[in-house]
Amino acid sequence: MVRKPATLKDVAALANVSRATAARALNSYGYVGDETAQKVQAAAEQLGYRGNRLAQALRNGQLPIVGCILGDIQNPFFARIAHDIEVLARERGHNLVIGSSEEELAQEISLLASLQSLSIRGFIVAPTSADNNAHLQGLIAENVPLVLIDRVAEGVDCDNVLVDNEGGARKAVEYLIAMGHRHIGLLQDDMRIFTSRERMSGYQAALAAAGIAPDDRMVSVSQSTVEHAVDATIRLFSQKSPPTALFTVDSLMTQGALLAFRSMGISIPHDVSLIGFDDFNLATFTDPQITVVSQPVSEIGRAAARLLFDRLSGKNEPPQKIRFETKLIVRGSVSRRSDG
Amino acid sequence: MVRKPATLKDVAALANVSRATAARALNSYGYVGDETAQKVQAAAEQLGYRGNRLAQALRNGQLPIVGCILGDIQNPFFARIAHDIEVLARERGHNLVIGSSEEELAQEISLLASLQSLSIRGFIVAPTSADNNAHLQGLIAENVPLVLIDRVAEGVDCDNVLVDNEGGARKAVEYLIAMGHRHIGLLQDDMRIFTSRERMSGYQAALAAAGIAPDDRMVSVSQSTVEHAVDATIRLFSQKSPPTALFTVDSLMTQGALLAFRSMGISIPHDVSLIGFDDFNLATFTDPQITVVSQPVSEIGRAAARLLFDRLSGKNEPPQKIRFETKLIVRGSVSRRSDG
DNA sequence: AATAGATGTGAGATCGATCTCACATCGTCT
DNA sequence: AGACGATGTGAGATCGATCTCACATCTATT
Numbered sequence: 001m002v003r004k005p006a007t008l009k010d011v012a013a014l015a016n017v018s019r020a021t022a023a024r025a026l027n028s029y030g031y032v033g034d035e036t037a038q039k040v041q042a043a044a045e046q047l048g049y050r051g052n053r054l055a056q057a058l059r060n061g062q063l064p065i066v067g068c069i070l071g072d073i074q075n076p077f078f079a080r081i082a083h084d085i086e087v088l089a090r091e092r093g094h095n096l097v098i099g100s101s102e103e104e105l106a107q108e109i110s111l112l113a114s115l116q117s118l119s120i121r122g123f124i125v126a127p128t129s130a131d132n133n134a135h136l137q138g139l140i141a142e143n144v145p146l147v148l149i150d151r152v153a154e155g156v157d158c159d160n161v162l163v164d165n166e167g168g169a170r171k172a173v174e175y176l177i178a179m180g181h182r183h184i185g186l187l188q189d190d191m192r193i194f195t196s197r198e199r200m201s202g203y204q205a206a207l208a209a210a211g212i213a214p215d216d217r218m219v220s221v222s223q224s225t226v227e228h229a230v231d232a233t234i235r236l237f238s239q240k241s242p243p244t245a246l247f248t249v250d251s252l253m254t255q256g257a258l259l260a261f262r263s264m265g266i267s268i269p270h271d272v273s274l275i276g277f278d279d280f281n282l283a284t285f286t287d288p289q290i291t292v293v294s295q296p297v298s299e300i301g302r303a304a305a306r307l308l309f310d311r312l313s314g315k316n317e318p319p320q321k322i323r324f325e326t327k328l329i330v331r332g333s334v335s336r337r338s339d340g
Numbered sequence: 341m342v343r344k345p346a347t348l349k350d351v352a353a354l355a356n357v358s359r360a361t362a363a364r365a366l367n368s369y370g371y372v373g374d375e376t377a378q379k380v381q382a383a384a385e386q387l388g389y390r391g392n393r394l395a396q397a398l399r400n401g402q403l404p405i406v407g408c409i410l411g412d413i414q415n416p417f418f419a420r421i422a423h424d425i426e427v428l429a430r431e432r433g434h435n436l437v438i439g440s441s442e443e444e445l446a447q448e449i450s451l452l453a454s455l456q457s458l459s460i461r462g463f464i465v466a467p468t469s470a471d472n473n474a475h476l477q478g479l480i481a482e483n484v485p486l487v488l489i490d491r492v493a494e495g496v497d498c499d500n501v502l503v504d505n506e507g508g509a510r511k512a513v514e515y516l517i518a519m520g521h522r523h524i525g526l527l528q529d530d531m532r533i534f535t536s537r538e539r540m541s542g543y544q545a546a547l548a549a550a551g552i553a554p555d556d557r558m559v560s561v562s563q564s565t566v567e568h569a570v571d572a573t574i575r576l577f578s579q580k581s582p583p584t585a586l587f588t589v590d591s592l593m594t595q596g597a598l599l600a601f602r603s604m605g606i607s608i609p610h611d612v613s614l615i616g617f618d619d620f621n622l623a624t625f626t627d628p629q630i631t632v633v634s635q636p637v638s639e640i641g642r643a644a645a646r647l648l649f650d651r652l653s654g655k656n657e658p659p660q661k662i663r664f665e666t667k668l669i670v671r672g673s674v675s676r677r678s679d680g
Numbered sequence: 681a682a683t684a685g686a687t688g689t690g691a692g693a694t695c696g697a698t699c700t701c702a703c704a705t706c707g708t709c710t
Numbered sequence: 711a712g713a714c715g716a717t718g719t720g721a722g723a724t725c726g727a728t729c730t731c732a733c734a735t736c737t738a739t740t
Contacts, residue, residue: 003482005456007696018720023698030699031718053457054403055696058394058725063458065437072423079419083412086440090447095454097405098438100426107430114435116345117393118403142343226621258625281566282622285598347726358690363728370729371688395726398695 006047015043026051057119064094066308067115067123071103071193075224075252077278077297078126081149084301085124092309094121101128103190103223109135122146122308127153130194145311147304151194159307161300161322165195165277168293168326169202169247172275175291175328176245177210180337181273184212185236185243186219187229187253199249199277218243222253229256230263237264237272244337245273251280254290269335279329288332296324346387355383366391397459404434406648407455407463411443411533415564415592417618417637418466421489424641425464432649434461441468443530443563449475462486462648467493470534485651487644491534499647501640501662505535505617508633508666509542509587512615515631515668516585517550520677521613524552525576525583526559527569527593539589539617558583562593569596570603577604577612584677585613591620594630609675619669628672636664 012022017036024030025040026049032040043049057063066089070078086096097115101108108128112135115123122145127133133153139146140158148160176184186203189196204214217239222232229248233256236242248254254276261268268274269288276283279294303322352362357376364370365380366389372380383389397403406429410418426436437455441448448468452475455463462485467473473493479486480498488500516524526543529536540559547554557579562572569588573596576582588594594616601608608614609628616623619634643662 005482008698009696019697020699020721021719024719027698031716033718036718050453050457052398052459052696053454054394054398054459055725056698058392058398058696058727059698061725063394073413073426074416074419074423076414076416076419079414079416082438083414083440086413086438090439090451093454095437095439095451095458097435098422098426099430099435100423111430111435113390114393114433117390118435119392119394142345255621255625258622262625281592281595282598282626285595285602285626286622287627348728349726359727360691360729361689364689367728371686373688376688392726395695396728398697398726399728401695 005052006044006049007052008049010047011040011043011049014047015039061119062121063119064092065097065118065120066094066305067097067099067112067118067120069099069101069108069111069115069123069125071126071128072100072224073098075250076280077150077251080297081301081304084298085305088302088305088309092312101126103128103193105129105132105192112136112139116142116144120144122312124149124304124308126150127156127194129192130154130197131192145308147308147311149300149304153194158319159304159311159321160319161304161307161324163295163300163324164326165198166202166205168277168295168328169199169249170206171202171326171328172247172277172291172293173203173206174209175330176247176273176275176334177206177212179245179273179334181245182212182337183215183218183241183243183245185246187232187236187246187248187257188219188221189224189249189253190221196249203247222256224250224252226252226256226259229253230260233257233260234264237261237266243272245275245334248274248276251276251278251283251292254278254283254292255280258286258290269333273334273337275328275334277326284331286333290333291331292329293326294329295326299324345392346384346389347392348389350387351380351383351389354387355379401459402461403459405437405458405460406434406645407437407439407452407458407460407465409439409441409448409451409455409463409465411466411468411564412440413438415590416620417490417591420637421641421644424638425645428642428645428649432652441466443468443533445469445472445532452476452479456482456484460484462652464489464644464648466490467496467534469532470494470537471532485648487648487651489640489644493534498659499644499651499661500659501644501647501664503635503640503664504666505538506542506545508617508635508668509539509589510546511542511666511668512587512617512631512633513543513546514549515670516587516613516615516674517546517552519585519613519674521583521585522552522677523555523558523581523583523585525586527572527576527586527588527597528559528561529564529589529593530561536589543587562596564590564592566592566596566599569593570600573597573600574604577601577606583612585615585674588614588616591616591618591623591632594618594623594632595620598626598630609673613674613677615668615674617666624671626673630673631671632669633666634669635666639664 025037099111136156220232220236222228283290365377439451476496560572560576562568623630
């Protein structure tokens with residue numbers, strides 16, 4: 001036999017009052033007699049009444065849910081952020097809807113549309129594309145709070161939380177150059193992705209500053225998964241004159257590169273030096289330990305959620321841009337080189 | 341200026357028809373004249389009409405959202421599962437709400453309640469506790485589809501997807517015993533958690549079969565995070581007579597153990613042998629590579645989502661129990677021992 | 681020609697909670 | 711005594727989409 005959840009009407013009937021009074025008693029607003037209030041409470045308890053958030057949301061226009069559209073929750077970077085957002089959302093009585101764009105603009109757009117029609121209260125998005133973002137501008141136009149993380153979208157004027165990608169990448173590549181490397185590979189994500197662009201631009205800036213001509217053959221593009229990165233690394237290092245050092249733009253790719261090197265019998269740092277963007281759990285357990293550019297992952301989700309909830313509670317200041325520093329953590333995966 | 345999303349009423353007004361007709365045209369049911377239908381379509385387009393899923397859900401009783409309550413999305417195991425569920429849900433036009441129980445029963449209960457009041461269509465839950473599950477039984481009583489993953493809850497008769505935890509653990513420990521180990525440590529999660537119980541019971545069964553008396557000092561309990569596992573490992577191996585081998589019940593704990601061993605100057609497999617439950621990306625990159633019990637993670641989320649959507653599409657068969665095998669993957673983290 | 685059926689449309693109820701408004705019934709103050 | 715404010719309650723509108731029902735037309739069939 002199927003029990004149906006109790007409605008306010010049921011509670012009101014049981015307590016012998018009108019729906020209006022029942023609502024007043026349960027939400028404690030307006031005038032309600034003590035005795036009546038208790039009768040209603042008792043009735044609600046007895047029926048196991050838990051309002052219908054759908055109806056409430058329809059009435060007041062907003063569903064206490066935060067939408068979160070990320071690249072891929074399997075990336076520990078995003079997983080951490082999603083987790084932190086969920087924790088803060090929970091504290092504020094909100095739930096979290098998660099969608100993976102899988103770095104597809106079309107998917108991001110359709111996800112966003114489907115969430116928008118849920119009258120969700122606000123969004124935290126890591127936009128796939130830096131340029132095509134009419135959908136995000138649409139949010140702003142409808143006054144739906146939006147916080148961008150990890151990436152920027154042109155023409156979308158809203159809060160965002162970033163890290164210093166370009167600086168981090170430049171530091172890494174400068175370090176490789178200082179260690180004598182001239183053929184520095186770049187294992188990067190799709191160029192539509194903001195972080196990928198910025199990190200590449202840091203890479204290029206460092207090369208340019210050292211007077212090293214850019215070389216397309218030094219650059220390999222891959223989706224951000226371990227498996228794809230393995231392939232991309234193999235492609236890169238199967239050339240006649242492969243790089244002597246590699247910079248990878250995220251931790252999954254770093255791990256992919258490591259696995260690829262192992263399978264190719266390439267030893268780090270003897271044959272190839274490696275620096276990865278974004279630290280990871282086992283970076284210190286590999287032998288050698290992996291030198292990385294670290295970003296304060298644990299801050300990003302929290303900062304974004306805080307910005308979003310500030311907006312939700314009515315704060316109406318101009319958009320804030322939070323930018324975290326990145327840090328080069330030198331470990332053992334880079335060796336000195338003295339060729340050309 | 342704030343644009344409000346267009347409603348059906350707006351569309352109807354613009355097309356000069358009634359709401360009923362507009363609805364018919366947009367959802368193509370009932371009789372609508374060709375010309376009228378086109379007028380409505382045009383009006384909808386012009387206004388950028390996208391129904392209000394809240395109102396639709398209120399009307400027909402269900403919101404096309406799947407709720408997913410896991411231990412912690414930061415665990416790659418759960419992240420993978422969440423990802424796979426999200427993909428399948430998206431294909432079916434559903435969104436995914438994610439909540440972390442953080443292995444707290446109270447949080448699981450309150451999350452579930454808050455999601456239930458959203459009239460969500462179905463749930464996939466990795467229950468924190470094997471015993472206290474009135475909340476889950478409540479779902480069943482209200483006929484809300486529920487699929488349990490990774491764990492079982494007593495008295496809750498519904499679809500579930502598990503792996504052979506006990507068998508996997510036993511295989512691991514039997515292997516350690518066969519390699520001459522008698523003092524085998526267990527780094528496990530909270531005993532309320534089903535997988536932890538089962539894996540422990542596999543551990544105990546293997547010891548018993550070999551005539552080795554269980555020893556509480558060989559067991560350390562930790563939350564399933566890298567950090568906690570580091571501490572727990574250090575505690576375990578700071579004893580006067582520490583284990584000669586360690587079995588860890590999940591990959592985060594395995595990684596924690598690795599980091600702990602490094603910090604304590606304990607070398608694997610020379611000083612201590614190690615087997616972890618659940619494979620992980622870099623298990624083959626460490627030196628030595630880590631021997632693990634692997635489970636088909638990529639199957640679990642998909643299987644669970646499939647079961648759930650079968651229910652949602654009305655399938656009314658008795659609950660299915662899917663159980664995947666686990667496999668011992670021997671790599672290099674176990675060495676032969678010939679003491680007592 | 682009459683009637684059954686097909687086709688097309690609108691009015692209004694419904695989902696569940698909330699909120700405004702109107703209407704009581706008190707007590708208290710001049 | 712009259713009046714005003716405080717207190718308590720209910721009827722009904724509202725949020726947006728859907729669906730039933732009733733009412734038109736129009737076609738085809740006997």
